[in-house]
Amino acid sequence: MTGTVDDLVGLLDTAGLTGRGGAAFSTAVKVRAAHDHGAHLLVNACDGEVGAVKDAHVVAHHLDELVRGAVLVTGGRRQRSVRFAAHRGSDTALALHRAGLDVLDVPDRYVSSEETALISLAGGGLARPMTKRRPFVTGGRDQAGRRVPATVVLNAETVWRVAQVAERGPAWFRSFGTAAEPGPRLVALTGAVDRPGVLDTEAGVPLADLLDAARPAHGWEHAVVGGLGGVLLTADEARGLHWTGADLARFGGSVGPGVVDVLDPARCPLGTVTSFLLYAAGETAGQCGPCMFGVPSVAEAWRRLVETPSRQGVDEVRAAAGLLPGRGACRFPDGVGRFAASALRVLEPHLAAHASGTCPTRRSTHRVPHR
Amino acid sequence: MGASLWYLSRATGVASIVLLTAVVVLGALVSGRRRPHGEQATVVMAVHRWLSLGMVVFLVAHVATAVGETYVNIDLVSVVVPFTSGYETVWVGLGTLAVDVLVAVLVTSWWRHRLPERAWRAVHYAAYLLWPAALVHGLVLGTSDEPLLLGVTVLAGAAGTAAVLWRLLARPHHDRARRDVVLGQEWT
Numbered sequence: 001m002t003g004t005v006d007d008l009v010g011l012l013d014t015a016g017l018t019g020r021g022g023a024a025f026s027t028a029v030k031v032r033a034a035h036d037h038g039a040h041l042l043v044n045a046c047d048g049e050v051g052a053v054k055d056a057h058v059v060a061h062h063l064d065e066l067v068r069g070a071v072l073v074t075g076g077r078r079q080r081s082v083r084f085a086a087h088r089g090s091d092t093a094l095a096l097h098r099a100g101l102d103v104l105d106v107p108d109r110y111v112s113s114e115e116t117a118l119i120s121l122a123g124g125g126l127a128r129p130m131t132k133r134r135p136f137v138t139g140g141r142d143q144a145g146r147r148v149p150a151t152v153v154l155n156a157e158t159v160w161r162v163a164q165v166a167e168r169g170p171a172w173f174r175s176f177g178t179a180a181e182p183g184p185r186l187v188a189l190t191g192a193v194d195r196p197g198v199l200d201t202e203a204g205v206p207l208a209d210l211l212d213a214a215r216p217a218h219g220w221e222h223a224v225v226g227g228l229g230g231v232l233l234t235a236d237e238a239r240g241l242h243w244t245g246a247d248l249a250r251f252g253g254s255v256g257p258g259v260v261d262v263l264d265p266a267r268c269p270l271g272t273v274t275s276f277l278l279y280a281a282g283e284t285a286g287q288c289g290p291c292m293f294g295v296p297s298v299a300e301a302w303r304r305l306v307e308t309p310s311r312q313g314v315d316e317v318r319a320a321a322g323l324l325p326g327r328g329a330c331r332f333p334d335g336v337g338r339f340a341a342s343a344l345r346v347l348e349p350h351l352a353a354h355a356s357g358t359c360p361t362r363r364s365t366h367r368v369p370h371r
Numbered sequence: 372m373g374a375s376l377w378y379l380s381r382a383t384g385v386a387s388i389v390l391l392t393a394v395v396v397l398g399a400l401v402s403g404r405r406r407p408h409g410e411q412a413t414v415v416m417a418v419h420r421w422l423s424l425g426m427v428v429f430l431v432a433h434v435a436t437a438v439g440e441t442y443v444n445i446d447l448v449s450v451v452v453p454f455t456s457g458y459e460t461v462w463v464g465l466g467t468l469a470v471d472v473l474v475a476v477l478v479t480s481w482w483r484h485r486l487p488e489r490a491w492r493a494v495h496y497a498a499y500l501l502w503p504a505a506l507v508h509g510l511v512l513g514t515s516d517e518p519l520l521l522g523v524t525v526l527a528g529a530a531g532t533a534a535v536l537w538r539l540l541a542r543p544h545h546d547r548a549r550r551d552v553v554l555g556q557e558w559t
Contacts, residue, residue, distance in 0.1 A: 107557045126558035286553025292546070 021155030048113025069163035229335025
């Protein structure tokens, strides 16, 4: 049976499959570690990022392959459990329950779908992130010192791709995407588009093609790539780049969990960003300072800036956002800091117009923006 | 000779009580929910630490003279083992107990960087046992027949009690309060 494991890890390594949940870590390495430590598998189908729907897509359309992938990952000598995590009451959870699978019902909270939060919940704790003293795939302890069994968390799309690689081979997998980011990947298009949905595409395609397929609203100006942990881009920037990590990195972003959210051109983007940040402020896990106080203070600084735009206000948001990265147990504050910084950069002209008493949104569309 | 040592022992004993009380008051100030911030906190913490070591000098003198003087019989064993003194077994024993706990508090603080925070904290809480034990020991043995010494000890008791109450009666820190609010939300 060990041969099967080595075969699978070899296939995944050759294929170059990386985690599709956002972190893009090597799946071969994780599966190898999971086998070495007899880790339980948690399939993350929460679609935790704002605007994400691709996990739901995988469960709705590729459930058989998803389950096959999960069995492949946990195959081996030791019997290990497989659980599918989805937000309680979601269609995804319902579909998983109907299929008779072991479902971990997760509260509909932003940080609850983070991998260590899922591990905590699966162990009977609260769905809040835990400090990673070492990777939980080797087992570990929570803050209270209770033992946490070895657990590996893989995104639903990743597990589905594992089944695909095993069935169709690494060569088929590598015929998609780029050398740096091989393989097919899902991208969700949402927001002010006529055809929202999930595209089965690949790295390297022009983002303009993906956007055109979804038919964005006429006169759209901004899009959020990667949700709350992503970046705000202008329409020109978005249209000009290819769907690769390198292109998105030029704007501080990443392919992330594959979410492109076109902002409603009839609504003032400052207000939209305010809603994003206020939502973030309410989603704190109440454990680390940057999350508990830092994220709300970024939201508050942004709200003040929108009320009375000023040079000083911009500096305050930048300073507050700059304090967030690399300090929490999870990457939630990092993501919010990145998002706020990108909003400052992209909306500078818009803020300048507000400072002189006009909103470009109002002028171009003759509609009162709603907050 | 014997009498002067006896007086020296009483004097260093009362000085130890006063200094110990100051350390307890400062400790209650820096550990409570209303603890000072920034430079103020650094100063208070430093005084708390160094004053406790300064107090040890007086305490060592107090114990050494108490054993050394010949007016009453206190042997070396009762320096370490509580309630073994031939003279005033209970009240000398309280002093011994306080010394033992103090040694534990000092050693764990010295090795704090090598200990789990919880272990250090648990031992440090024993200071709330140490201080009243030392106070009662002083009140009964050393000061009861001297209005001035009695007054000093009673004042020390009042000051320490006020500091501890100040710590206990503080409203929740905003950090604690926020944690509790978030914890009350849906997490399972």
